[in-house]
Amino acid sequence: MIALLPILNALFGSLIKPFVAAWINYERDKFATTERGFEAAASSDAAVMSQALKSDIELNALKVQVYGQPVNRLIMLIAGVPPAVHFGLVFLDTILASKFIFGAPGPLGVPKLPAPYDTFEWAIVSSFFLVHAVALGAGNVSAWLNRKGA
Numbered sequence: 001m002i003a004l005l006p007i008l009n010a011l012f013g014s015l016i017k018p019f020v021a022a023w024i025n026y027e028r029d030k031f032a033t034t035e036r037g038f039e040a041a042a043s044s045d046a047a048v049m050s051q052a053l054k055s056d057i058e059l060n061a062l063k064v065q066v067y068g069q070p071v072n073r074l075i076m077l078i079a080g081v082p083p084a085v086h087f088g089l090v091f092l093d094t095i096l097a098s099k100f101i102f103g104a105p106g107p108l109g110v111p112k113l114p115a116p117y118d119t120f121e122w123a124i125v126s127s128f129f130l131v132h133a134v135a136l137g138a139g140n141v142s143a144w145l146n147r148k149g150a
Helices: 004-067 070-099 115-128 140-148
Strands: none
Touching: 004 070, 004 140, 070 115
16 A cells, blocks of 8 residues: 555646645635734734823823812812712611611611712712723734634
8 A cells, every 4th residue: 555655646736736735825814814803803902902001091191180189189079079988888888788687777867868969979979980991992903813713
């Protein structure tokens, strides 16, 4: 059987080699295209994150200028601290009530605000303690990976 391999190679080798070479070139080009797609997506994400970081730095510099004013500090003390303390007490009371009997009033007995005012309190508290989003949405790399089916 092994003696037949040189004969088969001589007969079919000249026919098979161009197809194998074309297939290898196709796979190599496909891999290179895939790699370039990933590089483009990653560099685009890096540019977006760089701009977001630059924006955060500028925003924080603006906050330092604005919040450093004595008038603003007074407004925060008058308008921000009472809703934040009440919201924190309601939150703590809710957590403590869930530790006891479900549905029972909390051990602190802090009443919640009525319907329109609870959203006002939430707006005030979230404006003082707003957490900046970590992710800016779906990145280009994740979109590229989803498109690839990886």
